[in-house]
């Protein structure tokens with residue numbers, strides 16, 4: 539038995555009991571699943587040096603996060619995750635034990651969202667990367683980025699700015715800031731929230747905030763051919779984030795508006811449903827803020843206590859910069 543086949547046997551055992559819809563899982567040339575209805579597909583990758591650095595998280599956390607970023611995209615469509623295909627690019631000297639630890643993280647995250655790993659691939663590569671294809675089931679009404687309407691309110695579920703501050707704290711070896719570091723290393727994805735919102739036809743547009751609030755809001759505005767007006771003081775600031783900003787001489791609004799990897803959900807809806815949204819989210823313990831309004835005039839406009847506030851030069855994380 540060579541290295542790869544013993545590893546595949548281990549992965550197959552770890553993938554656990556298959557749901558009845560999976561006719562064939564890991565181990566053959568293809569997986570086979572039964573389905574009816576609309577399927578949704580997404581794929582996201584974490585590349586060493588580009589999306590993460592060794593030492594900023596454990597191998598287990600890296601595995602969890604590789605799946606979580608995909609789960610967040612499914613949440614943004616209001617879908618329910620079902621199956622995942624996992625592909626790893628492994629440098630030659632990478633040990634089998636390290637690969638297993640990454641897989642343990644992937645399986646852990648998969649279990650929290652009832653997602654089955656049905657296949658994948660391991661290849662040798664000059665640098666390390668993980669790429670996951672996630673297949674989900676669409677809700678009756680899937681929510682896109684392009685459906686926003688003029689005068690919709692812009693809501694955000696979840697905190698912003700924590701992960702970027704967490705990454706800074708980890709890089710600098712700062713003591714404390716547990717909430718911020720956790721937000722970076724173990725992002726909490728709002729799969730349940732996304733599907734609850736998608737059940738409401740009046741939730742017009744949705745996106746997960748992965749690259750920074752302004753950058754992702756800009757995607758919604760461009761694809762909906764509209765603009766947005768944001769009052770930045772409407773953003774909830776986590777007490778650890780304000781402490782971090784104060785002690786490290788950082789602009790808290792920069793972290794809130796342009797920091798990436800928070801995996802909050804940004805969505806738009808008519809103001810007459812504000813009470814319903816509050817009921818759906820706030821009463822279930824999900825932090826929720828209305829930050830502004832979709833405008834017929836294109837472009838992003840920021841205010842701070844009603845006075846114009848300049849748009850930051852960099853709206854968010856750019857993978858190609």
Ligand SMILES: [Mg+2]
Nearest residue numbers: 611614746748
């Ligand atoms: Mg996304």
